[in-house]
Amino acid sequence: MRRCAWAGSRERYVRYHDEEWGVPQFDDRVLFEFLTLEAAQAGLQWYLILTRRDAYRKAFADFQPEIVARYGEAEVSRLMAPESGIIRNRAKVEAAVHNARVFLEVQAKHGSFARWLWGFVDGRPEVHAFCREEDVPATSPLAERISREMRSLGFRFVGPVMVYSYLQAVGLVLDHVTTCFRYEPLRAIAESLRNSAP
Numbered sequence: 012m013r014r015c016a017w018a019g020s021r022e023r024y025v026r027y028h029d030e031e032w033g034v035p036q037f038d039d040r041v042l043f044e045f046l047t048l049e050a051a052q053a054g055l056q057w058y059l060i061l062t063r064r065d066a067y068r069k070a071f072a073d074f075q076p077e078i079v080a081r082y083g084e085a086e087v088s089r090l091m092a093p094e095s096g097i098i099r100n101r102a103k104v105e106a107a108v109h110n111a112r113v114f115l116e117v118q119a120k121h122g123s124f125a126r127w128l129w130g131f132v133d134g135r136p137e138v139h140a141f142c143r144e145e146d147v148p149a150t151s152p153l154a155e156r157i158s159r160e161m162r163s164l165g166f167r168f169v170g171p172v173m174v175y176s177y178l179q180a181v182g183l184v185l186d187h188v189t190t191c192f193r194y195e196p197l198r199a200i201a202e203s204l205r206n207s208a209p
Contacts, residue, residue, distance in 0.1 A: 015191045016144055023061045033197050035136055035182030035204060037125045042181060043114055044074035047107045049177045050168035051098055059098075066096030071107060076118075079111035106167035113165045129183065131157055136201040137178075138185045147186050150175040 018028035036042055048067060052060045060067075070090050072078035090097060090104050097104075114124055121127040131153065141147050154175035161169040178184040185201055187194040 012192050013190050014193070015188055021058065024058060027061055029193065032180055033182050033185055033187055033193065035200060037129070039076070039114075039118065039124045040074055042124055042128065043076045043079075043111065044068075045177060045180050046110060046114070047071060047074060049173055049180065050106055050110065051100075051103050052176075053103070053168055053170075053173055055098065063097055070095050070097050076111040076114045079108055080115050082108045082111075103168065110166050110168075117164065128157075128181075132183055134207075135205040136182055136185055138198055138201050141186065141188050142190065144188055147188070148175070151184070153184070154178055 014025070014028055018024050036045070048060050048064070051067070068074065087101070087104055087108065089095065091099050091101060093099070117124050117127050121130075137153065139147075150171040155171045157178070158169055158171040158174040161174065175184070179186045182197070182201075185194070185197050187197060
């Protein structure tokens with residue numbers, strides 16, 4: 012069974028690659044989870060975030076943005092304690108709370124965050140066909156456009172590289188290499204979404 016090389020052999024990475032990465036996500040809670048985790052990952056290895064994912068779920072109320080948006084200084088201070096188990100970077104913790112508030116504003120305006128996000132691709136994932144991982148870009152015009160829009164709305168830690176990684180993770184962009192066993196099943200899902208989109 013061939014996988015994208017980055018999946019390696021560590022169980023958490025393999026499971027994440029096989030079960031989550033690149034699967035189109037339309038649930039707002041899941042989209043907020045990945046937004047928070049991707050921002051936490053900035054400058055760090057994704058594997059480090061995966062090893063602390065359960066701690067992040069506990070720290071951020073299972074990524075319910077309506078709860079996180081109400082966090083104040085007491086909650087931020089609690090999350091900065093070693094016992095929280097998350098990456099104790101105040102700017103990132105405060106960004107998660109701030110982003111939850113902006114996330115809710117987007118929900119209120121568009122009906123759901125998913126509707127707003129997927130609107131950038133008309134509900135149809137971008138399907139790439141990279142044979143080699145070194146050909147997969149770090150960002151793209153789509154990511155740059157979404158990054159600009161997110162920053163204009165007030166989101167933090169949403170540079171183009173982070174946003175592209177986010178789009179890959181939640182399935183707006185299919186970047187499994189063509190030799191990976193996940194490529195064809197996800198391409199089929201993307202095609203079905205293309206056929207069902209208005």
